[in-house]
Amino acid sequence: MKITLLWTDMMxxxxxxxxxxxxWLVSRSPQVxxxxxxxxxxxxxMASAIILLxxxxxxxxxxxHLRAYVEQKGIKxxxxxxxxxxxxxxxxxxxxxxxxxxxxxxxxSAPFATHEYSKSIVVGKxxxxxxxxxxxxxxxxxxxESKDADIAKRSxxxxxxxxxxxxxxxxxxxxxxxxxxxxxxLRRIRQGETELPWRTAYLTFTLLLVTFVWMYLLSYHYHxxxxxxxxxxxxxxxxxxxRTGVLIxxxxxxxxxxxxxxxxxxxxFFGGWIDDAIQYIxxxxxxxxxxxxxxxxxxxxxxxMDNNPQWFETTLxxxxxxxxxxxxxxxxxxxxxxxxxxxxxxxxxxxxEFVTAAxxxxxxxxxxxxxxxxxxxxxxxxxxxxxxxxxxxxxEAVLSYVGVGVDPTMYSWGNMINQARLEMARExxxxxxxxxxxxxxxxxxxxxxxxxxxxxxxxxxxxxx
Numbered sequence: 001m002k003i004t005l006l007w008t009d010m011m012x013x014x015x016x017x018x019x020x021x022x023x024w025l026v027s028r029s030p031q032v033x034x035x036x037x038x039x040x041x042x043x044x045x046m047a048s049a050i051i052l053l054x055x056x057x058x059x060x061x062x063x064x065h066l067r068a069y070v071e072q073k074g075i076k077x078x079x080x081x082x083x084x085x086x087x088x089x090x091x092x093x094x095x096x097x098x099x100x101x102x103x104x105x106x107x108x109s110a111p112f113a114t115h116e117y118s119k120s121i122v123v124g125k126x127x128x129x130x131x132x133x134x135x136x137x138x139x140x141x142x143x144x145e146s147k148d149a150d151i152a153k154r155s156x157x158x159x160x161x162x163x164x165x166x167x168x169x170x171x172x173x174x175x176x177x178x179x180x181x182x183x184x185x186l187r188r189i190r191q192g193e194t195e196l197p198w199r200t201a202y203l204t205f206t207l208l209l210v211t212f213v214w215m216y217l218l219s220y221h222y223h224x225x226x227x228x229x230x231x232x233x234x235x236x237x238x239x240x241x242x243r244t245g246v247l248i249x250x251x252x253x254x255x256x257x258x259x260x261x262x263x264x265x266x267x268x269f270f271g272g273w274i275d276d277a278i279q280y281i282x283x284x285x286x287x288x289x290x291x292x293x294x295x296x297x298x299x300x301x302x303x304x305m306d307n308n309p310q311w312f313e314t315t316l317x318x319x320x321x322x323x324x325x326x327x328x329x330x331x332x333x334x335x336x337x338x339x340x341x342x343x344x345x346x347x348x349x350x351x352x353e354f355v356t357a358a359x360x361x362x363x364x365x366x367x368x369x370x371x372x373x374x375x376x377x378x379x380x381x382x383x384x385x386x387x388x389x390x391x392x393x394x395x396e397a398v399l400s401y402v403g404v405g406v407d408p409t410m411y412s413w414g415n416m417i418n419q420a421r422l423e424m425a426r427e428x429x430x431x432x433x434x435x436x437x438x439x440x441x442x443x444x445x446x447x448x449x450x451x452x453x454x455x456x457x458x459x460x461x462x463x464x465x
Contacts, residue, residue: 268346
C-alpha cells in the first residue's frame with residue numbers, strides 16, 4: 001500500500017493544520033478565547049459544532065487515499081524491479097465499506113428490502129414467462145425468523161454497541177476535562193450546572209454515534225437506504241458525498257477570502273483610482289449571471305482536460321482535478337459580496353478618531369491596516385465565512401443538477417439529486433436517493449446556519465443588546 005494525496009487532500013489536511021495553529025493562537029489570547037467561550041455557551045451552537053465535527057471526521061477519513069501494489073509473479077529478483085501500482089485508488093472510508101462495494105445488486109431496491117423494487121421477466125421450469133420480484137443477491141434473512149425480527153435483533157445489538165462506545169468516550173472526556181472529583185463533575189454535567197453545555201454535547205454525540213453504528217452494522221446484512229439504478233448502496237454514496245460538500249463549502253470560502261479582504265480593504269482605505277478600479281471589477285462580475293459565468297469556465301476547463309489526458313493516471317485524479325478547478329472558479333466568482341461589505345466598513349473605520357490620530361502621528365499605512373482596521377473587521381469576516389459555507393454547499397448541488405458541477409463519476413449530493421429526478425417519474429416511484437441526499441445536506445446546512453447565527457449574535461456589535 002502507498003499513501004497517495006490528491007490536490008484536494010493536501011488542501012484539506014493543510015486546512016486542519018492551519019485550524020490547529022489558529023486554535024493555539026486563540027488559546028493564548030484571553031479576549032478571543034472569551035468570545036468563543038461565549039459562543040459555545042449556547043446549547044444550539046454546541047450541538048451544531050458537534051454535528052459539523054462529525055461531518056469533518058468523514059471528510060478526513062475520505063481524504064486519505066491509498067494505492068495497492070501490483071503483485072509481480074514470475075520475477076526472479078523483484079527487489080531490482082520498479083514497483084508498479086494498481087490503477088484504482090481507494091480511501092479509508094472505502095476500506096470501511098468494502099463489504100458494501102462488493103455487495104452490489106442488480107438494480108433498484110428499497111431500504112431494508114429483500115427483493116428488487118420492480119418486477120423482472122423470468123422463465124420458469126415449465127417454460128412459462130412470468131413477472132416476479134427477484135430476491136436480492138446479498139441480503140439473506142435467516143429462514144428461522146422473519147425479516148422484522150431479524151432487523152430488530154440486529155438493531156438491538158448495534159444500539160447497545162453504539163451506546164457502549166459512546167459511554168466509554170464520554171466518561172474518558174469527563175475524566176480528563178475540568179477540575180474536581182469524577183463524581184462531582186458527573187453530577188454537575190447531569191444537572192446542567194457546567195459553564196459550557198456539555199450535557200447537550202454528550203447527548204448530541206451519543207445520538208450521532210449510535211445512529212452511525214446502527215446503520216453501519218446493519219449495512220453488512222441489508223441495504224439500509226436502498227440501492228440505485230445499477231445496484232449501488234445509497235448509504236455509502238451519501239457518506240462519500242460528505243467530502244465533496246464540505247470541500248466545496250470550506251475550500252471555496254478560503255479561496256475567496258484573500259481576494260475579498262485584500263481588494264475590499266484596499267478600496268476602502270486607499271480610495272482614488274484604486275477604489276474606482278476595484279469597484280469596476282466587482283460591478284462587472286456582478287453584472288454577469290453567476291451560473292453562466294461558472295458554466296463557461298467549467299466548459300473551458302473540461303475541454304482543456306480532454307485535450308491533456310496524460311495529466312491523469314487514474315479516473316479519481318481526473319475527477320479530483322475537476323473538483324479543484326470548480327473550487328477555484330467558485331472562489332473567484334463569489335468574492336464580490338464580501339469585498340463590497342469590507343469596503344464599506346473600511347471607509348467607516350478609516351474615519352474613526354484612533355485611525356485619524358495614527359495617520360497624524362505618521363504611522364505607516366500597512367501598520368494601520370493590520371493593527372487597527374483588520375481587527376475591527378474580523379467579526380464580519382467570520383460571520384461571512386460561516387454563512388457562505390452553507391450557501392456554497394447548496395450551490396454545488398444546484399450546479400451538479402444542471403450538469404456543470406463536479407465530475408459525474410464523483411459522489412456528490414448534487415449528482416445524487418440529478419440522477420434521482422428521473423427516478424421520481426418511475427412507477428412505482430424511487431424516492432430514497434433523493435431523500436438520502438436531502439437529509440444529509442439538510443443536516444449539514446442547518447448546523448452551519450445555526451452556528452453562524454450564534455457567531456453573529458456574539459461577534460457583531462450591532463446585534464448586542
